Amino acid sequence: MKIAVLTTGDEIMQGVITDQNNSWISEKCHALGHVIVWHAACADDHDAIEAMLKEAADRADCVIVTGGLGPTADDMTIEAACKAFGKKLVFSESVFKEIENFFTKLHIPMSPSNKKQAYFPEGAIALPNKIGTAPGIHVHYKKIDFFFLPGVPLEMKHIFDVSVLPWLASKTEMKIVQRTLRCFGLPEADIDHQLQEVDLEETRLSYRYIFPETLLKIVARGRDEKKLHDKVNRVAENIRKKLGNIIYGEEAAPLSAVVLALLQNAHATLSIAESCTGGWIANMLTNIPGASTVFQGGVIAYSDQIKMNLLGVKAETLQAYGAVSAEVASEMAKGIQQKLGTTFGLGTTGIAGPTGGTKEKPVGMCYIALASPSGVEVQSLSYGRDRLEFKEIVAWTALDKLRRALL
Amino acid sequence: MKIAVLTTGDEIMQGVITDQNNSWISEKCHALGHVIVWHAACADDHDAIEAMLKEAADRADCVIVTGGLGPTADDMTIEAACKAFGKKLVFSESVFKEIENFFTKLHIPMSPSNKKQAYFPEGAIALPNKIGTAPGIHVHYKKIDFFFLPGVPLEMKHIFDVSVLPWLASKTEMKIVQRTLRCFGLPEADIDHQLQEVDLEETRLSYRYIFPETLLKIVARGRDEKKLHDKVNRVAENIRKKLGNIIYGEEAAPLSAVVLALLQNAHATLSIAESCTGGWIANMLTNIPGASTVFQGGVIAYSDQIKMNLLGVKAETLQAYGAVSAEVASEMAKGIQQKLGTTFGLGTTGIAGPTGGTKEKPVGMCYIALASPSGVEVQSLSYGRDRLEFKEIVAWTALDKLRRALL
Numbered sequence: 063m064k065i066a067v068l069t070t071g072d073e074i075m076q077g078v079i080t081d082q083n084n085s086w087i088s089e090k091c092h093a094l095g096h097v098i099v100w101h102a103a104c105a106d107d108h109d110a111i112e113a114m115l116k117e118a119a120d121r122a123d124c125v126i127v128t129g130g131l132g133p134t135a136d137d138m139t140i141e142a143a144c145k146a147f148g149k150k151l152v153f154s155e156s157v158f159k160e161i162e163n164f165f166t167k168l169h170i171p172m173s174p175s176n177k178k179q180a181y182f183p184e185g186a187i188a189l190p191n192k193i194g195t196a197p198g199i200h201v202h203y204k205k206i207d208f209f210f211l212p213g214v215p216l217e218m219k220h221i222f223d224v225s226v227l228p229w230l231a232s233k234t235e236m237k238i239v240q241r242t243l244r245c246f247g248l249p250e251a252d253i254d255h256q257l258q259e260v261d262l263e264e265t266r267l268s269y270r271y272i273f274p275e276t277l278l279k280i281v282a283r284g285r286d287e288k289k290l291h292d293k294v295n296r297v298a299e300n301i302r303k304k305l306g307n308i309i310y311g312e313e314a315a316p317l318s319a320v321v322l323a324l325l326q327n328a329h330a331t332l333s334i335a336e337s338c339t340g341g342w343i344a345n346m347l348t349n350i351p352g353a354s355t356v357f358q359g360g361v362i363a364y365s366d367q368i369k370m371n372l373l374g375v376k377a378e379t380l381q382a383y384g385a386v387s388a389e390v391a392s393e394m395a396k397g398i399q400q401k402l403g404t405t406f407g408l409g410t411t412g413i414a415g416p417t418g419g420t421k422e423k424p425v426g427m428c429y430i431a432l433a434s435p436s437g438v439e440v441q442s443l444s445y446g447r448d449r450l451e452f453k454e455i456v457a458w459t460a461l462d463k464l465r466r467a468l469l
Numbered sequence: 470m471k472i473a474v475l476t477t478g479d480e481i482m483q484g485v486i487t488d489q490n491n492s493w494i495s496e497k498c499h500a501l502g503h504v505i506v507w508h509a510a511c512a513d514d515h516d517a518i519e520a521m522l523k524e525a526a527d528r529a530d531c532v533i534v535t536g537g538l539g540p541t542a543d544d545m546t547i548e549a550a551c552k553a554f555g556k557k558l559v560f561s562e563s564v565f566k567e568i569e570n571f572f573t574k575l576h577i578p579m580s581p582s583n584k585k586q587a588y589f590p591e592g593a594i595a596l597p598n599k600i601g602t603a604p605g606i607h608v609h610y611k612k613i614d615f616f617f618l619p620g621v622p623l624e625m626k627h628i629f630d631v632s633v634l635p636w637l638a639s640k641t642e643m644k645i646v647q648r649t650l651r652c653f654g655l656p657e658a659d660i661d662h663q664l665q666e667v668d669l670e671e672t673r674l675s676y677r678y679i680f681p682e683t684l685l686k687i688v689a690r691g692r693d694e695k696k697l698h699d700k701v702n703r704v705a706e707n708i709r710k711k712l713g714n715i716i717y718g719e720e721a722a723p724l725s726a727v728v729l730a731l732l733q734n735a736h737a738t739l740s741i742a743e744s745c746t747g748g749w750i751a752n753m754l755t756n757i758p759g760a761s762t763v764f765q766g767g768v769i770a771y772s773d774q775i776k777m778n779l780l781g782v783k784a785e786t787l788q789a790y791g792a793v794s795a796e797v798a799s800e801m802a803k804g805i806q807q808k809l810g811t812t813f814g815l816g817t818t819g820i821a822g823p824t825g826g827t828k829e830k831p832v833g834m835c836y837i838a839l840a841s842p843s844g845v846e847v848q849s850l851s852y853g854r855d856r857l858e859f860k861e862i863v864a865w866t867a868l869d870k871l872r873r874a875l876l
Contacts (some may be wrong), residue, residue, distance in 0.1 A: 075505040077496025078675065082487050084510075089484025098482040099517065101510035110506065117524070251540040251580030268479050268513075269541050270486075271621065279485075334769070340755025341748035344769045348747025349857055351823050359771040361779070362741070362751045368766040368809060372779060402775060416758050444576055447600065450756055 063096045063233050066122035069103040070111055070129040070139050071213055083128045083218055090227060095236030095283060096124075106130060111142035119206050124233075126226065129213030131196035133175035139210060140181065140199065147203040149183040157188045161195050189225035193217055198225060236283060239290035241298050243278040244311045246462055250276045253305065260300050263293050267301075274455045275317070278309075310465060318346040318353075321461050324468040325356040330405035332464070334360035335373050335398040337385070338412035338428055342457040358402050363394065373397035384423070386411050388440040391429035399433040406467075407433035408460050414449045426452055430460045434467055470503045470640050473529035476510040477518055477536040477546050478620055490535045490625055497634060502643030502690065503531075513537060518549035526613050531640075533633065536620030538603035540582040546617060547588060547606070554610040556590040564595045568602050596632035600624055605632060643690060646697035648705050650685040651718045653869055657683050660712065667707045670700050681862045682724075717872060725753040725760075728868050731875040732763040737812035739871070741767035742780050742805040744792070745819035745835055749864040765809045770801065780804035791830065793818050795847040798836035806840040813874075814840035815867050821856045833859055837867045841874060 067084045074081050081103060088098045100121050104110040111130070118125040130139030144151045158180035165172040179196050182188065189198030189209075194217040199210040209226050211218045245253060250271045257267070265282040280297050282290040302309055311320040325332055334343050340362060347357045361372045366385055369375040374397040375390055383389040391409045399407025412428025419425035426446025432439050443459055445452050474491045481488050488510060495505045507528050511517040518537070525532040537546030551558045565587035572579040586603050589595065596605030596616075601624040606617040616633050618625045652660060657678050664674070672689040687704050689697040709716055718727045732739055741750050747769060754764045768779045773792055776782040781804040782797055790796040798816045806814025819835025826832035833853025839846050850866055852859050 069508075074492070075495060075508065076499040077492040077494070077505075080487060080489050080492040081508075085481070085484040085487040087484070088482060092483040098484075099511070101476075101482065101488075101508075103508035104506070249577065249580060251582040254541045254582050255580050266479075268543055269539075270480055271539075273623075279480075336748075336751075340760070341743075341751030341767075341769070342755075344743075344748030345752045345860075348749075348769075348771070348821070349860070351821075351856055353747070354771050357771060359769040359775040360748075361768055362748070362755075362766040364755070364761050364764060364766040365809075371808070372766075372768070401778070402772075414755070414758075447575070449758055453752075453756070 063124055063230075064099045064122045065091050065096050066100040066102070066118040066125045067091075067098060068101075068114055068118055068125060068127045069213070070106055070127065071103070072106050072136065074103050074129075075105045083213065083215060086215070086219065087126055087128070087222065090222070091230060093238065094230055095234050095238045096230065106136045106138060108138055108142050108145070111139055112146040115143060115146040115208070119204055122206065124207045124209070124230070126209045126211065128211045128218050131179065131199075131210060131212045133173065133178050133195070137178075140183065143201070143208070143210065144183045147183060147201070149185065149201075149203075151181050152184050154180050154182050154188060157182070157197055160190070160197070164195055189221050191217055191221055193220050197221075200225070200229075235285050237285060237287045237290060238281065238283050239287065239294050240279060240281045241294050242313050243280070243298060243301060243309050244315075244317075245276045245278060245305060245308045246274065246310050246317065246458060248276075248305070248308045253278070253308070256304050257301060260297070260304055263297055265293060265297050267297075273451060274458050307466060307469065310462065316346075316350075317458060317461050317465070319350045321465050321468070322347065322350055322353055322356055324465060325406075328405075328468055330468075331356050331358055332406045332408065333358045333398045333402040333404040335363055335394040335407065335409040336360060337363050337369070337394070337410055338414050339410045339453050339457045339460070340364065340414070342453045343408065343410070343460055346457055346461065358404050360402075361398060369394060373401065386413055386423050386427060386429065388429050388431070388442065391431035392433075392438045392440050395431035395433035396438055405435060406464060408464060409433070410456055410460055412443075412452070412456060414452050415446060416449060419446075428452070428456050430456065430463060432460075432463050432467060439463075470531055470637075471506045471529045472498050472503050473507040473509070473525040473532045474498075474505060475508075475521055475525055475532060475534040476620070477513060477534065478510070479513050479543065481510050481536075482512045490620065490622060493622070493626065494533055494535070494629065497629065498533075498637060500645045500647070500688070501637055502641045502645070503637065513543045513545060515545055515549045515552070518546055519553040522550060522553040522615070526611055529613065531614045531616070531637075533616045533618065535618045535625050538586065538617060538619045540580065540585050540602065544585075547590065550608070550615070550617065551590045554590060554608070556592065556608075556610075558588050559591050561587050561589050561595060564589070564604055567597070567604070571602055596628050598624055598628055600627050604628075607632070642692060644692060644694045644697060645688065645690050646694065646701050647686060647688045648701050649720050650687075650705060650708060650716050651722075651724075652683045652685060652712065652715045653681065653717050653724065653865060655683075655712070655715045660685070660715070663711050664708060667704070667711060670704055672700060672704050674704075680858060681865050714873060714876070717869065723753070723757070724865060724868050724872070726757045728872050728875070729754065729757055729760055729763055731872060732813075735812075735875055737875070738763050738765055739813045739815065740765045740805045740809040740811040742770055742801040742814065742816045743767060744770050744776070744801070744817055745821050746817045746860050746864050746867070747771065747821070749860045750815065750817070750867055753864055753868065765811050768805060776801060780808065793820055793830050793834060793836065795836050795838070795849065798838035799840075799845045799847050802838035802840035803845055812842060813871060815871060816840070817863055817867055819850075819859070819863060821859050822853060823856060826853075835859070835863050837863065837870060839867075839870050839874060846870075
């Protein structure tokens with residue numbers, strides 16, 4: 063079924079609040095296999111609402127509208143709907159009784175304005191609202207099903223789950239199966255290029271770049287869930303063959319969780335010596351519950367003094383090569399690995415910027431060292447665009463280096 | 470001027486992500502005195518985009534579109550625009566050179582797919598994008614100004630601020646003056662209660678709670694900019710009188726920047742010993758350029774071993790009181806302060822959860838210690854709702870404790 067999701071409200075149009083109802087509703091509809099063809103929003107204005115409803119009727123089989131069901135003067139969705147549909151506004155005695163009961167239960171006097179919420183388009187069905195005063199409304203126009211829900215997220219979600227969702231579920235036999243593959247280490251355009259010859263078997267492949275990673279989403283629709291799963295599995299397998307190690311994980315698991323799980327499987331432990339990342343790596347790891355079983359801790363070594371005192375970096379190394387060098391990164395990683403007696407040690411040193419760069423060592427230059435039982439490996443990286451992005455991409459590259467070492 | 474704000478993207482229609490670009494753009498347009506008449510979104514689909522653009526042209530004097538300018542196959546906004554406007558798609562040599570330069574600067578090879586981003590509707594003006602590959606586009610159709618911007622928020626905001634905002638400002642005489650006050654340590658409802666008697670002089674005061682802080686925004690509109698500034702200054706002064714130390718800063722400066730500036734003014738230095746915050750405090754501080762002048766570094770002490778070996782916490786203290794105790798927090802703060810020879814030392818120890826809690830020491834329990842030249846102060850805190858929120862609120866409370874000590 064084609065669905066349009068509409069929103070009314072001045073505060074949405076003025077950017078005071080971000081409309082999160084439409085994405086919440088869309089996700090639920092999409093999961094049932096319906097197609098969301100249109101999102102739109104307009105101000106609390108009679109003509110604008112009327113026009114929007116009529117346009118939605120031209121595009122969709124079902125229209126879900128949120129907002130404008132309250133008791134005040136700027137709540138005018140129902141009046142505008144009556145005008146758009148050419149229906150009379152009628153008073154519902156039974157709905158009015160329910161609104162009265164709602165106030166009685168809370169021991170709050172009912173305002174005369176609330177009477178307005180018992181007026182409905184002729185022929186409409188009221189959808190009960192147990193947690194607020196405005197009931198939802200289900201009404202037909204040109205064989206299209208319109209649902210009107212309150213804008214208050216809690217009340218909207220309640221009515222949607224109780225009354226709209228079961229109705230939507232009854233209207234579809236369409237199933238949807240989806241899979242997300244998470245990639246790091248190759249630009250979106252290159253991934254796209256590599257995948258051009260992969261047979262997608264009529265699934266839809268979408269790209270989403272969320273710095274510094276790219277999410278690939280495979281979506282298959284159809285009636286036979288088993289076949290859809292098989293198809294998505296085949297496509298995922300083909301994509302994996304092409305991209306290999308670039309795919310670090312699936313679904314919601316972040317890189318830090320993937321690395322922690324690999325460490326756990328290998329009965330290995332980790333410690334970290336961070337200079338330019340300043341705690342970013344430790345923070346990523348400790349955001350994951352249970353990190354403490356494999357992550358022992360680390361040192362944030364911003365000054366040379368700490369690099370020497372806590373990590374055992376040699377004064378001669380610092381003098382000969384400078385703090386930002388492959389040699390110092392290597393001694394940092396080995397130093398923390400030995401000091402804390404862990405299987406692996408990671409070290410980062412670089413110039414986060416915006417100042418502190420020189421001609422030889424510009425802002426964005428960085429060295430990442432991984433000390434493992436078999437020795438130390440150092441990798442350099444350059445990313446001079448933004449301090450926070452620099453920290454994040456260095457942290458990801460360091461964890462990804464460890465991930466690849468654990469495969 | 471009447472403005473329509475449009476979005477394209479499957480992930481928006483499927484509810485995978487909430488569109489925050491439209492509210493960001495709407496707020497900026499509204500602040501200039503323009504009227505936003507329409508929000509709409511549709512899938513990455515030629516016909517749908519074409520229809521949406523044509524409808525927008527019937528409603529608005531200016532249309533701002535985000536999304537679909539990327540290099541991949543599902544980016545099709547510009548092609549759809551050409552069809553809607555009846556314009557040819559032409560290749561821009563100069564834009565292509567800029568995209569090439571972007572990759573050259575980053576030392577990344579350009580993918581053939583990126584060439585697509587240099588194709589424009591005939592007669593369009595490219596709006597420079599210094600932080601990404603897709604330039605914005607300004608094009609006319611039926612005397613209406615269309616702006617096309619990338620969907621990536623950072624790039625969209627950059628192009629909007631540099632190229633679209635000045636254009637929009639030139640089309641209106643309305644001025645707006647605003648000020649943001651940042652509060653930490655008092656719930657929103659209590660702030661509201663305290664401010665009920667403050668004279669707002671017809672400015673608009675809005676509250677925005679972004680965990681764990683509350684932003685107060687004072688907005689004044691009118692034609693006389695000088696008068697608006699005076700008015701906003703007076704209102705801000707009155708709010709400051711009421712809330713005192715609860716306001717930690719203004720505008721965009723985060724708490725970590727405020728603390729670093731106070732340390733610099735006091736010629737003081739800082740080191741940190743983090744257990745339950747796991748690097749969050751160090752990361753907050755090192756996100757600020759120049760942090761290294763006062764922040765020396767620290768230790769992430771997840772295990773008892775590290776607390777003893779690197780921070781000098783006594784085995785007897787750990788045994789007698791446990792790792793999560795005021796005594797251990799105190800020894801951690803003193804230990805790092807002495808080890809690194811800094812003016813101040815901060816220590817955190819607690820149970821981040823979701824597991825690891827006991828009846829005596831439940832999840833969310835935490836101790837924060839501040840070692841200063843005059844001794845150690847310990848504060849306890851309890852916040853058992855969510856691991857990440859716990860880490861963040863402990864980090865904020867620790868930095869705020871240091872801030873108040875520096876006032």
